[in-house]
Amino acid sequence: MPEGPEIRRAADQVEKALKSRSVMEVKFAFEHLKDYESMLEGAEVVRVDTKGKAMLIRFNNNVTIYSHNQLYGKWYVRNAYNYPKTNRQLRLAIHNEKKSALLYSASDIEVLRNEEVAHHPFISKVGPDLLSEDVTIDELKERFTSKRFYRKKWSSLLLDQSFVAGIGNYLRSEIMYVAGIHPDLRPVDCTEEMIEKAAEATITLVERSYKHKGITNDVELAKKLKSKGETRRQYRHWVFNREGEPCRIDGTEVKKIMAGSRRLYYCPTCQSK
C-alpha cells in the first residue's frame, strides 16, 4: 500500500509531465465530472501538491483536481496517448502535446475551486505533509505534545492521518525503532529527549523513504547489504518485515506484534519501556 513518500514521488512525475504546458484533453470516467472536461482544456497545471495520500493538481484557472489513491489507485505517466497494458480501470486522464498523466483504479476524484480545497472533508482534517510543506522539528514536537494527541499511543497516532499525513505501516515501525520508543508508550510517557528524537526520526525517515525509493534503513548500510547479495526486502528497513532477524544495532531478535490490526515490528532492547 502506498504511503506518503510513494504518493509524493508519483506527484513529482505528474508535475514534471504537466507543469507549464497547456492541457489538450481531460477525460473523467465518472459521469458527474464530465462537465469539467471542457473547463480544464487549455488550462495549465501550476503545481502538484500532496496531502498525505491525497494529490492536488492545481490549474491556472482557479480549479484543483483532488484525488485520493486509497488502496488501489495508481498513477502512470506516459508519452501522450500511450496507455499501459493493465487490467485496471482508467479513471482520469490528463493529456498535453507530449505527455499523458493517467490515474487508474482510484474512485475518490473531485474537481474543486481553489477556495473549496481547504474545506474539503479530508484536506481539512489531515495533518501536516512533511514532503509538500515546510515542517520544523519544533512544530512537530509541539504537535506530539499537544493535548489533542499526547495521551494516545504512538502506535495509533502514527497511523492517524490527522496527526501527520502520509505515514503508513512501514514508516510507523521504522520511526518508533529509530526513536527508541516501545510500542506501548504514549507521548505523555516520554522524556523531552525522546520527543525530540521522535520528531527527528519522523522527518528523517519520511524524507529518506522519498529520496531512496522506500528505503528507511541507513542508506550506506543498505548499499553494503545489497552488494553482499541481500534482497530489497532484506536490506530495505531497520525492523519492518524482519521478525526473528537480529536487530541491526544490538543483535536482539526483532519481534512482531499486532497494533491497531496492523503489523508492528520492534526491538525489545532498543525500544525498552
Ligand SMILES: [Zn+2]
Ligand atoms: Zn536493538
